Amino acid sequence: MTERIILISLLTLIIHSAETLSYAVRMAEIRSGKLAIALSLTGMIVLISRTSNIAQGTMTGKVVDFAKKHLEFNLVGNFRIILSAASLGTLLAIALFPTFVALSGRMVAHLEKAGSVPKLIQNALRVDVIQHSFYHFRLPKWEMVQRLRTGGLPKRLMIINCFVTAIYTVGVLAALYATFLPGQYSIGASQASGLINGVATIG
Numbered sequence: 001m002t003e004r005i006i007l008i009s010l011l012t013l014i015i016h017s018a019e020t021l022s023y024a025v026r027m028a029e030i031r032s033g034k035l036a037i038a039l040s041l042t043g044m045i046v047l048i049s050r051t052s053n054i055a056q057g058t059m060t061g062k063v064v065d066f067a068k069k070h071l072e073f074n075l076v077g078n079f080r081i082i083l084s085a086a087s088l089g090t091l092l093a094i095a096l097f098p099t100f101v102a103l104s105g106r107m108v109a110h111l112e113k114a115g116s117v118p119k120l121i122q123n124a125l126r127v128d129v130i131q132h133s134f135y136h137f138r139l140p141k142w143e144m145v146q147r148l149r150t151g152g153l154p155k156r157l158m159i160i161n162c163f164v165t166a167i168y169t170v171g172v173l174a175a176l177y178a179t180f181l182p183g184q185y186s187i188g189a190s191q192a193s194g195l196i197n198g199v200a201t202i203g
Helices: 002-032 035-069 075-114 117-124 127-136 142-149 155-180 186-190 192-202
Strands: none
Touching (some): 002 035, 035 075, 035 155, 075 155
């Protein structure tokens, strides 16, 4: 079961890293002015995130089934580990944000040349392209935070975004944990995760 928790935590890290880094692609598409092409990249990242989310929900459901049969299993503690992986994924994405903005600009240009996402992936896996990508490495700077404070994003928008992200983060786990608790509506609670994530996505 430890291996399963580690795998779920890894998928959670990927989900939240991809969700956060999708904002870097949006910034690159604004800078490049090639919105239609850049939207394909955004869709690809979101697809990875959603696929990982489905896999996470299925595997976490098996953890809940295991916890029902083994009451000594610390389900809450393991869920906290998974949520910690979500926070780590977001922090990792923040650290990689300047690098990913620079890489996204290059990816938009390469996608326009390649003509399709599969050809873009094929070209991106070349050794020379991977080696050249390290030249785009950028460390986050304190100026990024200062821009938010002075003439940056509205505080209300940031607070709403934090609230929506929090709902999206705990949505699947909260619904699955509700099935673990004694009650007659456990099956209905298990289906609430889709509704919770849908509302969070719209928000």
